[in-house]
Amino acid sequence: MQRHFDEDLAKLKTDILSMAALVDASILDAVEALKDLDASRARQVIASDRRIDEMELMIEEHSLSLLAQQQPMANDLRFITMAMNITTDLERMADLAVDIAQRVLEMSDKPLLKPLIDIPQLATVAQTMIKDVIEAFVNRDEALARKVILFDSQADQLRNAVQRELINDYMIKDPQTVSRAVPLLLIARHLERICDHATNIAEDVIYMVGAEVVKHHPERLQGKAEE
Amino acid sequence: MDNLVMKMRAHGVDFFYGKNHALKNINLNVAVNKVTAIIGPSGCGKSTFIRLLNRMNEMVPNTTLTGKIYLDCLDILSPCIDPADVRRRVGMVFQKPNPFPKNIFENISYGLEVNGIKNKQLIEERVVTSLKRSAIWEEVKDRLHDSALRLSGGQQQRLCIARCLAIQPEVLLFDEPCASLDPISTRKIEELILELKKDYTIVIVTHNMQQAARISDYTGFFLLGDMIEFDKTDKIFKAPSDSRTEDYITGRFG
Numbered sequence: 001m002q003r004h005f006d007e008d009l010a011k012l013k014t015d016i017l018s019m020a021a022l023v024d025a026s027i028l029d030a031v032e033a034l035k036d037l038d039a040s041r042a043r044q045v046i047a048s049d050r051r052i053d054e055m056e057l058m059i060e061e062h063s064l065s066l067l068a069q070q071q072p073m074a075n076d077l078r079f080i081t082m083a084m085n086i087t088t089d090l091e092r093m094a095d096l097a098v099d100i101a102q103r104v105l106e107m108s109d110k111p112l113l114k115p116l117i118d119i120p121q122l123a124t125v126a127q128t129m130i131k132d133v134i135e136a137f138v139n140r141d142e143a144l145a146r147k148v149i150l151f152d153s154q155a156d157q158l159r160n161a162v163q164r165e166l167i168n169d170y171m172i173k174d175p176q177t178v179s180r181a182v183p184l185l186l187i188a189r190h191l192e193r194i195c196d197h198a199t200n201i202a203e204d205v206i207y208m209v210g211a212e213v214v215k216h217h218p219e220r221l222q223g224k225a226e227e
Numbered sequence: 228m229d230n231l232v233m234k235m236r237a238h239g240v241d242f243f244y245g246k247n248h249a250l251k252n253i254n255l256n257v258a259v260n261k262v263t264a265i266i267g268p269s270g271c272g273k274s275t276f277i278r279l280l281n282r283m284n285e286m287v288p289n290t291t292l293t294g295k296i297y298l299d300c301l302d303i304l305s306p307c308i309d310p311a312d313v314r315r316r317v318g319m320v321f322q323k324p325n326p327f328p329k330n331i332f333e334n335i336s337y338g339l340e341v342n343g344i345k346n347k348q349l350i351e352e353r354v355v356t357s358l359k360r361s362a363i364w365e366e367v368k369d370r371l372h373d374s375a376l377r378l379s380g381g382q383q384q385r386l387c388i389a390r391c392l393a394i395q396p397e398v399l400l401f402d403e404p405c406a407s408l409d410p411i412s413t414r415k416i417e418e419l420i421l422e423l424k425k426d427y428t429i430v431i432v433t434h435n436m437q438q439a440a441r442i443s444d445y446t447g448f449f450l451l452g453d454m455i456e457f458d459k460t461d462k463i464f465k466a467p468s469d470s471r472t473e474d475y476i477t478g479r480f481g
Contacts, residue, residue: 001479071437073464073476211466 005070009142011085012062013138014178019055019087020134023094026052027130027194029084030100034187035116045101051096056091064097070207080207086137091199096190103183103190111209113170113180122158122191127150129198131209136202143211148202149214149221155195234428235280235317235424241273242296249275251452255413257398262420262429264443264460266436268446271449272292273432275401279429281317283312286428298398315342318391322384322403326390331358331367333340334375334386335393337474342394361389362419381412388419399423401431405438417442436476440464448472 026045033041063084066072071079128149136144166185170177203215214220235257241251250272257263257280265273278284279296282303296303303313327334335354344350350406354371358364363385367378375386384404391399401420405413413435420429420442433439439446447457448469456469467473474480 003476003478073436073440074467076471076477079466 005066005072005076006069006104008066009063009076009079010058011194012066012080015055015059015062015084016083016090017025017053017134017138019059019090020130020137022052022055023090023097024127024130024134026094027100027123027126028096028103029122030097031127031191033101033104034123035120037108037112039105042067042101042104046098048120049098049132050143052091056087059087063087065211078208078211079131082204084099084199084202089200091160092192096194098133100187103187107180107183110180113166113177113184116167117152118158118182119188119191120163125155125158126191126194126198128193129202133198133205136205137208140205140209142206143201145205145209146221152195155192159188159192163178168212231261234259234299235430236295237276237279238295238297240276240292240296242277242279242293243274243291245289246274246289249452250279253454255447255454257428257430258445259428260424260426261444262424262442263428264439264446265432265449266434266439266446267449268475269434270451270470271369273417273449274402276449277402277432278321278432280398280400281314281319283319285310309396316396317374317389317398318394318396318406319400320387320391321404322324322406324380324387324407326377326378326383326386328374330372331378331386332371335390338341338390338394340369354389357389357393358386360392361385362415362422363389381408381415383424384408384412385419388416388423389445392423394397398428398429398430399411401429401433403434405430406434411437432461436464448475450475 010043017060024142026048029041029048030045032038042215063080066080070076132151133148135141136148164199171182179198200215206214212220233256236252237255240250240253241248254277255276265276267273275284279292283288284292286341288342292304294304298313298316301308303317314437323469325336332354333455335357339350339353344353355364358367363460366382367373375383379388388399388404401479408416420431423429431439431443443460444459445457446460446463448455448463448467448471449470456463456467456472458468462468463472464476467476
């Protein structure tokens, strides 16, 4: 039976995709602004956050209305509640892009402390995770969502590498570098947090598709990945 | 079912109206002090099924029943069991409130008298306790001798529940008890069912899926005489295993 409710659900999905596209662009811009220490691009990132916040509110309101009107069950219930979770994660990712942009503004009047090697790699990992997790959401692809979660350890490793290098090779050896090293340290942290949010979304996609809770249960993920 | 004590067990039950195979190999356990909901589209056999649980089906001519139904360890279908004894232990409340055309007090006392209780004081005590337990006492205590037919639909339904409780059953069967009630009365009945499950085992047939989700612990989904799925209610409404259950509860059915 055709349901009008399906049109509402399709609209919700489209809205989440539009929001995800904005968030993705925002992170890309923040990373590009960093590579070129481009202050005007960093300011664009900060300005575009408002639109993302508005989308978050709009999607949340639509989801709440659907819960109230339809009292959804099963698949529909899981889709709407996970849509709300995913929206929250997307919004936080955009906030982290803003944080990166702010660090870029802090650094833009001085030359970079060192050529960036691991940070761009970390940015690539983050962007791959976002792209994959959104694809997993759209196609209800549980396997791809699992891959995204397992990918997160690369982000952690790169963040640690950046941290080690900045602290051991620069900050300890020459405390004069601290003011230029700290923003880079924070940027690595922001990027790694973006990956954590992508992981959250992947966990939500897995629950949405197959009702399996993998959040806080890494062993369930491992088990499936080995099969 | 998590080591629960089973109050009733249906084992390999088949039921026919003439040649129409209305229930097919139903195996369903009813846990003690839990609410078990039976859901499914019209004609799926859910009402037929709960009527078997107190042998109400025997009122319908030309039917055949095979399989076993146990109440505790008692085989209730055994020919040496008096259906009236089963019905005393397994009470039923119907879709449409059906009070007797008598006053409120007599609606309850009548069943006791029929069951041979003569002691006036005991009868009075039971009437009061039953009305209190069914959460209608405050509304009727000053007019016990008014006709029950003057009560609202929701009050009549709670009176019917009180009538059932007076006989001190162990299991309560509800066949769409809120189908003809407004939302407020429906909520009152639901609250009452949640209260009653502390002392009784409850089976409810309902068309209202939100109602099943709100008040039941276990849910069975019936379709065309088959029990498609039986599980914890939470599981059924969040993540059913069978796609037919999913289609029914999300309204995609048909």
